[in-house]
Amino acid sequence: MARPRIVIVGAGFAGFAAARKLAKLSHGSADIVVINPTDYFLYLPLLPEVATGLLEPRRVTVPLAAALPGVRVVLGSVEAFDLDGRTVTLRDPEGAHRTIGYHRLVIAVGSVNKLLPVPGVVEHAHGFRGISEALYLRDHLTRQIEMAGNAADEPERQARCTFVVVGAGYTGTEVAAQGVLYTDDLVRARPVGHGRPRWLLLDTAERVLPSLDHRLAEAADAVLRERGVEVLLKTSVQEATADGVRLSGGEFVPTRSLIWCVGVRPDPVVEGLGLATEHGRVVVDEFLNVPGRPEVYAIGDAAAVPDLTRPGEITGMTAQHAVRHGAVAAGNIAASYGYGRRRAYRHHDLGFVVDLGGLDSAANPLRLPLRGLPAKVVARGYHLLSMPGNRVRVAGDWLLDSLLGRQGVQLGLIRGDAVPLDSGKPFSQP
Ligand SMILES: Cc1cc2nc3c(=O)[nH]c(=O)nc-3n(C[C@H](O)[C@H](O)[C@H](O)COP(=O)(O)OP(=O)(O)OC[C@H]3O[C@@H](n4cnc5c(N)ncnc54)[C@H](O)[C@@H]3O)c2cc1C
Incomplete structure (x- = not known):
């Protein structure tokens, strides 16, 4: 080399x-x-908008080749x-294996759907971690409403019009809040008999958004309840079947839609590394370096990075941390070649945005709690600034949606068995 x-x-x-940062720092001197x-x-973060028909799927994808000049992109899974x-050995999209040597390695494989040992869930629930799952959900919601209109009897109609979201973190909360608006839109054009579609949001915690500021949780909870979402706290799923779910209290809810948003776990590929892990994440020091392996770095959801702002804890699994891990690791790799000085990772939480669809959001930028339209403006501005590309296209979709409404059609491109909940099986292809 x-x-x-x-x-x-x-x-x-x-x-x-x-x-991106390494390409800037190296000016072509590194491969x-x-x-x-x-x-x-x-x-x-914008996947819920894809699932509910606000954004076209390509809007949330930024082409690597165009966005990363000076970087060689190799398609495949390590x-x-x-x-x-x-060395690392990868399998390319056509199944061929290839081995690549390195001087420095950065492990940034992210996370996959978290599973819980609940009977029937792996078979009957769908997760929410990728674009195919979002597209599948959009089709599935549309199909259920369309089929409810021609249901053989009232129990079938009700089951098709009932949607159960498990996990009231930011993903589940956004999916339920935005999903109910989507199915309301659908039934306006395709009446399904009396009553509105029923949405349930379950969590074992005592409030929605349990890991975020309680003021965000209160704002989101109020919007959910105003929209008629049944928020069931301290509740979980005991069993899932093809016909419905049994809740921890014993009630059976007939449904064809179980949306699993209980969180994520690190990509299981890290288990095979033989490195120390904490909660399944690769242990690194404050310089994002794997102890005893000065040439190996781990960052993002896959890494247990010490949180120097909260001694004894590790940084949360958020995009906010992941992006900053990436920049610090790049600087430290450059420093390992004598360019600049390495620095420890330290980042104070800047707040969070939860987009609830319509004109509602909840946000706490720099700890200032906002709700309603001001939060919506902050949420959309934050997403536009955070996206590394496609900003005009995303803003264009939002504008068109506010003028013309969304298109409620299913494309049928993704089959249910193509998006298994257990997406973290080693060697699975996207
Ligand atoms: C629906 C949803 C909404 C979210 N909203 C927010 C939000 O509003 N704000 C926020 O801060 N965070 C949010 N998060 C969390 C945030 O997206 C993650 O913390 C962040 O993506 C972590 O970044 P990462 O680079 O570690 O992993 P990822 O972004 O998941 O990237 C990992 C990459 O590694 C690839 N990969 C995996 N295995 C391999 C392999 N074996 N070989 C090669 N490549 C591999 C994957 O395909 C992927 O491209 C959200 C997450 C979800 C699912």
């Missing part, structure tokens, strides 16, 4: 930020390689790491 080769595995928030299963960076031999 003539130039130093830096291999980044994963082009999500963390890997993308690391690659920067990004390995990712898709040729795009996926802006996950299946094996040889840390002693300093």
